[in-house]
Amino acid sequence: MQRIRSVKGQSRKARPGAESKVLRVDTMNQAVVRMQYAVRGLVPTTAEAIQEELRKGAHGRSYDEVLFCNIGNPQSVGQKPLSYYREVLALADCPWLLEKEETLKLFSKDAIDRARLLTSYMAGGTGAYSHSQGILQIRQAVAEFIQARDGYPSDPNDIFLTNGASSAIQMVLTALIASRKDAILIPIPQYPIYSALISLLRGQQIGYQLDEEAQWGLDMDEMKKQLDDARQKGLNPRGLVVINPGNPVGNVLSYDDLKSLVQFCKREGLMLLADEVYQENVYGSRPFISVKKVVRDLGPDYDDFELVSFHSTSKGITGECGRRGGYMEMCGVDPDVMAHVLKLASSQLCSNLNGQIMVDLCLHPPKPGEHSFASWKEERDKIFDGLKRKSKMVYDSLNAIEGVSCQPLEGAMYAFPKIELPRKAIEAAEEKGYTPDTFYALSLLDYTGICAVPGSGFGQKDGTYHIRLTFLPDEDKLEKAMSTFAEHHKHFMQQYS
């Protein structure tokens, strides 16, 4: 039986014996070969192998399980689903239950009402394809959420319900990248779906470095410089990605930063792509402000400004990753272009209906006075307060380690500490053919069972080394992990200094 090999270290040459194949590494789409996607790369793959080893027992390791901090997958590490949402989903899938008396013994009254309302929107229930943009009434609900959030109107015709934010991002980049010279500005560090898709679509990425010392804030001079350099090289910059709250860096951008950014994009003729999937994950004093609000605040001159904003059911407090629910709002986009994007969506028929329903639910949770409000709020607060405490604990623990520094964790669900690596460690890494941060992350994994992602997967300033870890696991486990993290760091430094 053939087994899938790890992508790591794979050359573009076909393996011996593959000569007779139609599809080989050297004859397949080279954009796919070149594409990199770190979140599920070498370190997580190694972690899965260790997990398997641990499962078999008699492993001689000092830990009993791998702590998967590599991916923002809350429910895989113990976060509970919000039960009201799940009740509505279940009832929408079994509409015959809505008419039975016994249902009230297992489901809350308002979940039944909500499911009844939702299914009334769907001619064929959850088993039929919807409109390719998504169910109209759910898009209306999204528009209402946006309007309530920003204080400015939103049009359901501008909303696309999608399989997570990922597929929305892919659609927009597919429309935007028209030639090999078309370039997209992305933050460094960034979430690697951007670099991966730009590479897949044969566009060019232009990194703009976030200012680590300024809490990963924007540096507009740096951005302008990168843009000008790219133009001088003959590239055609067309779009700019901002991730706020930040993944992987956990920052929240200020109003002034966002305003400068929007003005910059308008001046420079760039479409702005705002990844706002962590808008609910804000733990510090700085509030989340949507780019849409900043654009509208800027007045009629910006009515035509081209902005696409992404949101998801996978993050926030909901954490429903497996649902693959999400949406994008396309503001100021030419109607002819919108028609082509709709056609692109149509070719995949529609996004999954459970995901669409989850979008509706997490943007419009139970309201005060409704039957499930109290239990929903209790569950929700428990998750949110836990995330907030953990963000603080991880921040404090990391900064207490010599040679490790971490900016305030104001948003999202990640820490992106800088690790000062000794020269001997860097040489040892080179010898093994790893980047120094991969070498460090592999050592951390081996010693502690903590699975983190090397900073090089997200991009980082030359000569600096980071890792990304989520602060999603249970508080007890995470606290213990921070202590073994510190032990490993000491051990590592002793070994390589």
Place this chain on the structure above:
Amino acid sequence: MQRIRSVKGQSRKARPGAESKVLRVDTMNQAVVRMQYAVRGLVPTTAEAIQEELRKGAHGRSYDEVLFCNIGNPQSVGQKPLSYYREVLALADCPWLLEKEETLKLFSKDAIDRARLLTSYMAGGTGAYSHSQGILQIRQAVAEFIQARDGYPSDPNDIFLTNGASSAIQMVLTALIASRKDAILIPIPQYPIYSALISLLRGQQIGYQLDEEAQWGLDMDEMKKQLDDARQKGLNPRGLVVINPGNPVGNVLSYDDLKSLVQFCKREGLMLLADEVYQENVYGSRPFISVKKVVRDLGPDYDDFELVSFHSTSKGITGECGRRGGYMEMCGVDPDVMAHVLKLASSQLCSNLNGQIMVDLCLHPPKPGEHSFASWKEERDKIFDGLKRKSKMVYDSLNAIEGVSCQPLEGAMYAFPKIELPRKAIEAAEEKGYTPDTFYALSLLDYTGICAVPGSGFGQKDGTYHIRLTFLPDEDKLEKAMSTFAEHHKHFMQQYS
């Protein structure tokens, strides 16, 4: 407010007023602009407008509702979901119900057991990302299904669970099309996702005409001729698509046809893509035979043969389109290539978990002796027998009309009748800027409320005209529709002869 315009008749020129936009029809990805997708094109869009008109009342039309026969969306036109599947889905979403006594009053015992088993596979339940290929145990269940069906082993590592078959098709074509000269052979007529994605990926399509008079069978000489022509033009044919049972033509290929096809692909160095999403929809005497079985029957010389087969939860008797569940099996594909395809899947994290569960359910329905078997079988037989009767009724009705002919409907859920159009109709169509079949389909829609898709959206022999209609609606409605279809045809012929 901007409104999305219809794609129809759209030129590549930007509309007046769009000059200031970054993203315009003339600056966006032209592969997206060129891409066509008929199933949700002009006729369905017009149908939606008429539906809206009907809803408002006082319309003066002879019908009260549009009969959407344009898309294989069973549950949107009255097909009931199979309740056992939905029970399991609901319980997997609300695992706390599994422990409650009252649950037995609303859910069947074996659905509870099945949900308990399924959730035991999922560390984070339905709310967590799974492995990017899909949950291992569900892939094992898929492999068992394939093995039982074909009598040959299947490897779970060769299976990818995907958001419907569409996203699987997109992944494979993305890997396969490496340059503008790379070409894929597709049947004519075909399901337009193939032409759409080949166009989007900037590859070339080579149509091989199915032989209408031979029940839409394969014509190997024609196929060889098309292939040679393409090579002479400097194209590099890399893959061949077969759709069996056929969409849009409703045929089922014979063992001999499939064998010739596999041998042809091996001889010519083509990867074979087998779209088998209608494998359960077989109504005639000819059984469905998977390409995988034919390949394995051919013995060790074909062990290395590169075959990707697609299946889906959207069709069959299940008809769970909104679930976006599906899988592909990649046989004989180079392991290095598999690793890159897995990376491609990873960039979208994973397919939705409800869709993954639905794959498991519809491949392994309740067995004889299990609590839900009788009710499941009753529901299933009702749907299947209905489809079978309707296929016969539609076939008979269409062939009873002078100037309309339809090949036997042995599989899938569509009729693709040939319509002989008088010269005056063709001229009238040209005058209005429509293809003759679009003109006919629009006239049919206007007169009867039946929404069908013009054959030109699927491809057809020059000088022939077809439409595709599903036979999914309720029998009563469909019977009435066939009668108004005949009336319209008579009316149309009187008008244009």
